[in-house]
Amino acid sequence: MNIEINRSGSVLIVRIQGELDLSTAPLFREKVEAELEQFEGVKHLLLDLEETPFIDSSGLGVILGRFKHISQRGGRLSAINVSDHVRRIFELSGLLKIMSIQSTLEDALNSLKER
Amino acid sequence: MDSNYLKVEFPSLPENVSLSRVIVASFAAQLDFTLNELEEIRVATSEAVSNCVIHGYRESQGRILLELTIKDGELEIVITDYGCGIQDLDLAKTPTYSTDPERMGLGLVFMESFMNYLTLESEVGKGTRVTMRKRPERGTNHDGSKQ
Numbered sequence: 001m002n003i004e005i006n007r008s009g010s011v012l013i014v015r016i017q018g019e020l021d022l023s024t025a026p027l028f029r030e031k032v033e034a035e036l037e038q039f040e041g042v043k044h045l046l047l048d049l050e051e052t053p054f055i056d057s058s059g060l061g062v063i064l065g066r067f068k069h070i071s072q073r074g075g076r077l078s079a080i081n082v083s084d085h086v087r088r089i090f091e092l093s094g095l096l097k098i099m100s101i102q103s104t105l106e107d108a109l110n111s112l113k114e115r
Numbered sequence: 116m117d118s119n120y121l122k123v124e125f126p127s128l129p130e131n132v133s134l135s136r137v138i139v140a141s142f143a144a145q146l147d148f149t150l151n152e153l154e155e156i157r158v159a160t161s162e163a164v165s166n167c168v169i170h171g172y173r174e175s176q177g178r179i180l181l182e183l184t185i186k187d188g189e190l191e192i193v194i195t196d197y198g199c200g201i202q203d204l205d206l207a208k209t210p211t212y213s214t215d216p217e218r219m220g221l222g223l224v225f226m227e228s229f230m231n232y233l234t235l236e237s238e239v240g241k242g243t244r245v246t247m248r249k250r251p252e253r254g255t256n257h258d259g260s261k262q
Contacts, residue, residue: 019133021129021132021133021161021165022129022132022161022165022168022169023128023129023130023132023133029217054136054154054157054158054161056158056161056162056165056225057162057165057218057219057220057221057222057225058161058165058218060219060221061215061217061218061219062217064219065217085151085154089158089225092221092224092225092228093219093221
């Protein structure tokens, strides 16, 4: 798995390339935490899941952990390019209560930067 | 396909969680599962094997036994570890209960939601065995008998 990270103002855009499970979750945590520590102006987290075919509860756990971190800064969590299967995992887990799924990168950035 | 079986043993490395998903999905594809059902089987397998790595062996490492059977049009997955076992099975089965704050306690919830049958047997100090079964939805009558 590879993690590609970009910033757009207060939004950290994280593109997960590969499956997010027990073996890859630590890399996601380390990379995102390093960015959050380095850039205090980053508030929001946007997950681009176009190349993420699989997420299980280990993956959900590290996403929730990062949400807890950004919510202390008043940040929010969004995702784009979510497959039907991954969407169902999000639904079942209750993660959609704290995460919005947007159809395009532009929509997601606008909605995150609104407030 | 009348019947088939496969038995694989591997060390409790996190890297082997994805390997187990590939093995189970390939084996399961011998039955008439939809792509969606195969995804559900992949998640259930991932959760069960992750549990062996995280909770069965914790900081140590041990063996995980994966046994797959196809019989009478049904897939059975049995995943066994020889680790520390579960102290309180009822507590472990509680949705969103987890011994680790970075985890969501949803592993068993997914296994239960995505499979037709799930049992959990555990003995402290001896290990844990999860048995899951699933039958393809299409080609199956509502009472579970084959068409």
